[in-house]
Structure formats: structure tokens, C-alpha cells
Amino acid sequence: GGSLKEVSLVVVDESHNFRNPLSNRWENLFNLLEEIRKENQKKPYVLFLTATPINNTLWDLYWQIMLMLYSNQKAFLKQGITGIFEYFKNVEKRQDPALLNDLLNEISIRRTRNFIKDNYPDAEINGSLINFPERVLENVDYELEKTYQGMYKDISHIITEELTMAYYRILEYKKVEKLSTEEEMLKGRMIALEGIFKTILLKRLESSVEAFRKSVDNQIKFLEKLGRFLEKGKLLRKELFNKYVVGLDEESAEEIKIKLEDINLDDYDKEELFDDIKKDEQLLKKIYKKVAPITPEKDAKLIKFKDMLYELAKKGQIVVFTYYADTLGYISQDLKEDLKFKKFNIESISGKVPSTKRGEIIDEFFSKKTDILLSTDVLSEGMNLQTAQFVI
DNA sequence: TTCATAAAGGCGCGCTTTGT
DNA sequence: ACAAAGCGCGCCTTTATGAA
Known part of the structure; x- marks a missing residue:
């Protein structure tokens, strides 16, 4: 409700969504930042947050940086970077991402798991020590x-x-x-x-x-x-x-x-x-x-999946990701009808679920009411599902 | 680049529910 | 009683994919 004049900080979460300059969202954000700058007579602070600044190519990062720098190619002249575009061209040509460090040192803060462990061993969230669980990968084959x-x-x-x-x-x-x-x-x-x-x-x-x-x-x-x-x-x-x-x-x-x-x-x-x-x-x-x-009773892949799911569900919470919403519907329908799974609370979530309902489902998972959560790509971003013990 | 397909998100319209 | 908020639906936009 306030005016743009009052804006002194812009925070963009999941900023890799602004990697494509031809998209409307990129243009809109660019214009918004410009407007704020004009109203304010000075540039607001801009903070971009993402775990994957580069999804496809180096240029993903370039276009995010362009937003931060209001397209100013000479923003880092003092640091010896005469043009950002040329700088990226060179990194691309030499195929050496380490060359990005000069620029990244100026504009980024990177905190990895190991960095936090080493430097902030006493760090707490809500009064309890941060615990990074050990990640174990396991492949399951099926024919x-x-x-x-x-x-x-x-x-x-x-x-x-x-x-x-x-x-x-x-x-x-x-x-x-x-x-x-x-x-x-x-x-x-x-x-x-x-x-x-x-x-x-x-x-x-x-x-x-x-x-x-x-x-x-x-x-x-x-x-x-x-x-x-x-x-x-x-x-x-x-x-x-x-x-x-x-x-x-x-x-x-x-x-x-x-x-x-x-x-x-x-x-x-x-x-x-x-x-x-x-x-x-x-x-x-x-x-x-x-x-x-x-039918589900004859579907060997489904049977193998369910065997594994059953064993894991006894040990802890599970999130299952699947590519197709139709597969999600199929699995969820079958689990609901399977008496063996009656003792587990099973929820499924996809883009078709309205956002309010989505919040409920996630809250229930957090409070451990849900044992198994089936999901499409909707949960891949911005959701912290750390209570889960297993991810399939 | 192009396009079909399937995933997602966002916005506005008109309706219902909720709050004051 | 009226305005604001919420909801469902339709429509539009964005993205990844892979072959040519």
C-alpha cells in the first residue's frame, strides 16, 4: 500500500526465475527497479537469493546481475572489470568458471553447508542447534x-x-x-x-x-x-x-x-x-x-515402489516426487485403496491444488501428521521439507 | 529457432463468506 | 448492511524437453 518512495530494499527470492531477459517477469522487475530508483532519487538495495544462480548457461547469471546493476556495464570499473558483457564472454570463451570469482567476490555471499558447520558450530534456529543430517543416496533398480x-x-x-x-x-x-x-x-x-x-x-x-x-x-x-x-x-x-x-x-x-x-x-x-x-x-x-x-495389482513397478515405501514409512516421513501429475494421481489413488497403507497418513499435492489447501498440506506435514507426501514439481521450490527423512 | 506437450504461476471476474 | 477477503474458473504466461 505504501509508495515506491518508501522502498529502500528489494529482496528477490528464487532469483533464478529472472534469468531470461525476454520474459515478461524480467522486464517487469527491471521496470519496477527503475521506477523505484526514479522516485527515490537513489538506488534501493537489491538482494537476490537463490541456490541455483545458473540453471543452464553462464548467461543465466549474467541477466540476474544485469537487474542488480540496472544494466550498467561499467558498474565495476574500479575493480578492473571494464564491461560486464565482455567479462562474461571471456569466461565463456575460456570455459573456466573460476574466472567469475573477481566479479562474484564483489557482489555475492555464498554459504555452503560445510562453511556453516566449520564457522558457526554453535548456530541455532529457534533455540536448538542446527543439525545437518547425513545424506545417503541409494539407487533402486526395476525392469x-x-x-x-x-x-x-x-x-x-x-x-x-x-x-x-x-x-x-x-x-x-x-x-x-x-x-x-x-x-x-x-x-x-x-x-x-x-x-x-x-x-x-x-x-x-x-x-x-x-x-x-x-x-x-x-x-x-x-x-x-x-x-x-x-x-x-x-x-x-x-x-x-x-x-x-x-x-x-x-x-x-x-x-x-x-x-x-x-x-x-x-x-x-x-x-x-x-x-x-x-x-x-x-x-x-x-x-x-x-x-x-x-491393474495396480499387476503393475510390477508400482508393487516394487510400494514395498519400498512401506518399509521406509515405518522409519520416518517420506516425500515422493514424480514428473507427471497423472502418475501422482494413479499412485495416490492406489495407496488410498490399499489396506496395508491404511495406518499411514498420505497426502498428495500438485499445481492443481489451490494455494490455501497447499499451505494446509504443508503445515500438516511439518507437524508430522502426514507420513507420506506425494508431489509433483510444485514443492521443488521455496519449500523446506526438512522434517522428511526420505526423499524418493 | 521452432513447436507440442505438460508442468507450473499469475491475474481478473463474479460469486460467496467473513468482518465490522 | 456493506466492504473486504476468499474461492473457483478461465485465460494467459513461462519453462524444459528434444529433433531437425
Whole structure:
């Protein structure tokens, strides 16, 4: 509620979120800092906090520093750094991160676990000594081949070798001597997407049967609609499909039709295109049939996971991270129904959980009411889950 | 770079609940 | 009784991924 004039310190937590200068958040923060400076007639203190100043490249750090320095390339002239950009270029060229020290010494405070242990052995939080638990890493192996009861090879063969992927290759069905340069570009990009799509399918297969089933089912539905719209001379793209996927009844189908781009099938090898779309539909249905009977009781990966979970849960609190929300839902549903796990309090959290509810779940975990907490990436930032004894 | 996919966060709208 | 706060939903934005 106060005015910008009263701001003398700006604290940015998880500051690596401001590593990309092309994003709105970077620009907004830059403008905000500028405004504060103007109102104040002097620069406020700026404090950036992050455990991972560099996520991908050196330049992540560069753009965070640019915010702190109001893009002033000559901010450290006195220290012999004539231009920040040049300085980073040089570090990049020489491939030696140690060269960053001159700059980092001017602007950063770094405190590692060992530093605190060595220099502040008596440090306390809320009256009790800080205790850094020993971290022990353990790998658990499982065989996908077993999980999918010998069908993993079949499934991955179908995905990588047998699917025609006609949707991503529509331009290949065009009856012309030579595609235009523009079309040639588009074709290349669509084929690249085909690769991404295949990878995603395999990734979801690896994550859980349920996540995989959902993707396969979704693709079957898409291909059905794609075929139906093509017959009407309209090309259904994924973007619109995903937008309207919930209510694709006949009425809304008419509405969508207006928004779709036209496609003149006379220019295409119609027969072959339709055949291939049908073929993919059949192949995906075949895959679906294979994985449909893998119920939780027959899911070897889930069983192994649960065995381990059960043993660990007897010893202490656990946080389980998973990549896909669908896998989270699958596991959480199964644990809820499993009598063996009845004695444990199990909660799950993802981006779909509203923020107020999220706070409750975390509080309950802190007060040790929860034994097992299942989570997607939402908990990876800004959350201190140190009461947990195990992380999976 | 590009784009599909799936994860996340943020904001505003309109409605309900809460506080004074 | 009225304003403020909270909530759910839809929409928009951001990010990582990987092949070309």
C-alpha cells in the first residue's frame, strides 16, 4: 500500500526465475527497479537469493546481475572489470568458471553447508542447534520389461517404428513435384514434433502405465476427430483439439469447424492419408489393449515402489516426487485403496491444488501428521521439507 | 529457432463468506 | 448492511524437453 518512495530494499527470492531477459517477469522487475530508483532519487538495495544462480548457461547469471546493476556495464570499473558483457564472454570463451570469482567476490555471499558447520558450530534456529543430517543416496533398480509383462519391447517398437505419424507428415502426402520453401520448412518442423511426441509417449510409459494410457487414449481420440474433420475438408490441429477436447459433441464440432483451416484433399494422396491415419488409430488401440489389463495389482513397478515405501514409512516421513501429475494421481489413488497403507497418513499435492489447501498440506506435514507426501514439481521450490527423512 | 506437450504461476471476474 | 477477503474458473504466461 505504501509508495515506491518508501522502498529502500528489494529482496528477490528464487532469483533464478529472472534469468531470461525476454520474459515478461524480467522486464517487469527491471521496470519496477527503475521506477523505484526514479522516485527515490537513489538506488534501493537489491538482494537476490537463490541456490541455483545458473540453471543452464553462464548467461543465466549474467541477466540476474544485469537487474542488480540496472544494466550498467561499467558498474565495476574500479575493480578492473571494464564491461560486464565482455567479462562474461571471456569466461565463456575460456570455459573456466573460476574466472567469475573477481566479479562474484564483489557482489555475492555464498554459504555452503560445510562453511556453516566449520564457522558457526554453535548456530541455532529457534533455540536448538542446527543439525545437518547425513545424506545417503541409494539407487533402486526395476525392469520395465517386467512391469509391462514382456510387452515393453513390442510397445516401444510400435511407437518408434510402426506408427506412420501421418498427422505430423501431412505434407508428405501432397501430390506435387516439389514443395515450396515455406512448406519444406513447415514439414521439417512437424517431423521434429513427431520426434518429441514419440519421446513423450515413451517417457510417460516409463513414468506409469496410467500416464501412458491417458496419452494413448487422448491420441486415439484426436485421430478419430482428425479423420472426421478431414472428410469435411478441414484440418484439425492439436491446439484447437486440446482447447475443445472436453466438449467435442456434434454441436460444438460445428463451432470448431468454422475456426479450422481448409484443406483441399484433391491436392493430396487422399486414400493413403486416410489409410495411414486409420492405421495409427488401430496401432494405438492395439497398444492400449495391451496396457489396459495392467491393474495396480499387476503393475510390477508400482508393487516394487510400494514395498519400498512401506518399509521406509515405518522409519520416518517420506516425500515422493514424480514428473507427471497423472502418475501422482494413479499412485495416490492406489495407496488410498490399499489396506496395508491404511495406518499411514498420505497426502498428495500438485499445481492443481489451490494455494490455501497447499499451505494446509504443508503445515500438516511439518507437524508430522502426514507420513507420506506425494508431489509433483510444485514443492521443488521455496519449500523446506526438512522434517522428511526420505526423499524418493 | 521452432513447436507440442505438460508442468507450473499469475491475474481478473463474479460469486460467496467473513468482518465490522 | 456493506466492504473486504476468499474461492473457483478461465485465460494467459513461462519453462524444459528434444529433433531437425
